[in-house]
Amino acid sequence: MTQHPLRVAIAGAGMVARVHLDAARRAGSRVVGIAASTPERGKLAAAELGVPHAFASAEELVTSDEVDIVHICTPNDRHRPLAELALRSGKHVVCEKPLATSAADADALTALAAGSGLLAAVPFVYRYHPMAAEARTRVRSGALGPVHLLHGHYLQDWLADSADSNWRVDPVAGGPSRAFADIGSHWCDLAEWITGHRITELVAATATVHGERSAARAGTFAAPGAGPAATEPVGTEDAAHLLFRTDRGATGSLLVSQVSPGRKNRLWLEVDAAEASVTFDQENPETLLLGRRTGIEALARDAALLSPEAARLSTLPPGHGLGYYDCFAAFVRDVHTAAAGPVSGPGPGAAEPPAFPTFADAARTAALTDAVLASARTRSWTEVPAA
Numbered sequence: 001m002t003q004h005p006l007r008v009a010i011a012g013a014g015m016v017a018r019v020h021l022d023a024a025r026r027a028g029s030r031v032v033g034i035a036a037s038t039p040e041r042g043k044l045a046a047a048e049l050g051v052p053h054a055f056a057s058a059e060e061l062v063t064s065d066e067v068d069i070v071h072i073c074t075p076n077d078r079h080r081p082l083a084e085l086a087l088r089s090g091k092h093v094v095c096e097k098p099l100a101t102s103a104a105d106a107d108a109l110t111a112l113a114a115g116s117g118l119l120a121a122v123p124f125v126y127r128y129h130p131m132a133a134e135a136r137t138r139v140r141s142g143a144l145g146p147v148h149l150l151h152g153h154y155l156q157d158w159l160a161d162s163a164d165s166n167w168r169v170d171p172v173a174g175g176p177s178r179a180f181a182d183i184g185s186h187w188c189d190l191a192e193w194i195t196g197h198r199i200t201e202l203v204a205a206t207a208t209v210h211g212e213r214s215a216a217r218a219g220t221f222a223a224p225g226a227g228p229a230a231t232e233p234v235g236t237e238d239a240a241h242l243l244f245r246t247d248r249g250a251t252g253s254l255l256v257s258q259v260s261p262g263r264k265n266r267l268w269l270e271v272d273a274a275e276a277s278v279t280f281d282q283e284n285p286e287t288l289l290l291g292r293r294t295g296i297e298a299l300a301r302d303a304a305l306l307s308p309e310a311a312r313l314s315t316l317p318p319g320h321g322l323g324y325y326d327c328f329a330a331f332v333r334d335v336h337t338a339a340a341g342p343v344s345g346p347g348p349g350a351a352e353p354p355a356f357p358t359f360a361d362a363a364r365t366a367a368l369t370d371a372v373l374a375s376a377r378t379r380s381w382t383e384v385p386a387a
């Protein structure tokens with residue numbers, strides 16, 4: 001039975017696990033344990049992060065009777081087995097993206113979760129920027145007219161040099177797609193979430209700029225290791241270009257890259273509708289650009305001027321910058337609130353609980369990933385399965 005406060009355990013102790021930890025604490029949940037790649041690393045992480053218990057393994061963590069909800073923050077190839085084990089052990093699950101390293105595995109997990117009565121969430125957290133939510137409300141209201149074009153990019157530079165490497169480069173640990181599955185998935189989720197359009201077919205060209213990379217694997221976003229190191233062949237893409245069409249007659253384009261010098265985490269999405277365009281820039285998330293033929297307005301975040309969902313997410317006054325940590329905190333708060341169950345029964349007129357991104361949304365991006373790889377391989381337009 002779920003306890004109050006919710007008992008949380010985190011599998012993984014790297015970059016994003018620490019963000020989950022912070023978010024769980026901000027949600028008022030109790031982080032009871034953590035696991036890393038080895039028991040020793042788990043103990044070090046627990047001591048460093050003030051977590052009371054180090055599980056000897058992620059498998060022990062996801063099956064523990066002392067845990068209500070597990071957060072899976074390991075390399076990608078561990079997601080499917082750990083999420084499956086957690087669901088079969090009766091745990092609510094927050095699993096990092098990509099949910100699995102193939103669409104078939106993501107679909108299998110989604111079906112398992114759907115029949116379990118448990119919560120199964122995936123942190124597509126850019127949805128939780130208030131100005132991204134504002135973009136969604138405005139586009140979906142219809143006031144801007146029909147959407148004609150969707151375009152943008154998601155650019156990073158932390159793998160720009162051949163001396164840079166990481167477990168993501170390895171097709172086994174990371175999966176057969178790197179740049180697209182890792183960050184293109186975020187862009188596509190956000191684009192479909194904001195517009196309600198679905199990408200139905202695409203053509204993709206992928207690029208592997210460095211055919212060989214250092215065999216010394218640094219941590220996520222870490223600087224390259226000093227000194228010469230042996231190299232190994234690279235089996236995943238550094239970048240992907242896409243053209244696509246949607247189910248509602250829009251066309252679009254996207255460039256995803258992890259080798260673009262100077263670009264750190266530049267998720268840029270523009271939606272061009274008949275009457276106006278909206279542009280969201282993840283590196284400047286406190287404003288939304290609203291374009292009309294008569295001029296462009298930079299709408300600043302101010303709850304008093306925003307739609308209800310954007311105002312709900314606007315947890316600090318204007319001018320007090322919200323960012324990535326805050327998106328994560330809002331996402332985890334919604335998931336943990338749902339997992340803890342209603343404090344009092346829903347009364348007349350009670351608001352619907354906020355919807356959060358689920359395994360089904362992640363399975364959608366896994367289908368897109370498979371389509372990107374297939375299109376790049378065959379050099380042809382490729383359909384994306386609907387569900």
Ligand SMILES: NC(=O)c1ccc[n+]([C@@H]2O[C@H](COP(=O)([O-])OP(=O)(O)OC[C@H]3O[C@@H](n4cnc5c(N)ncnc54)[C@H](O)[C@@H]3O)[C@@H](O)[C@H]2O)c1
Nearest residue numbers: 012013014015016017036037058073074076096097123220
């Ligand atoms: N939603 C987001 O915005 C976001 C951001 C960054 C990363 N991610 C995802 O989070 C996951 C982790 O990425 P990261 O950047 O934190 O990686 P990282 O390399 O910084 O950390 C990975 C961690 O996993 C641990 N680990 C490895 N094998 C393990 C195992 N078998 N059992 C338990 N722990 C194990 C390692 O010790 C390390 O602590 C990836 O799937 C990535 O795609 C999502």
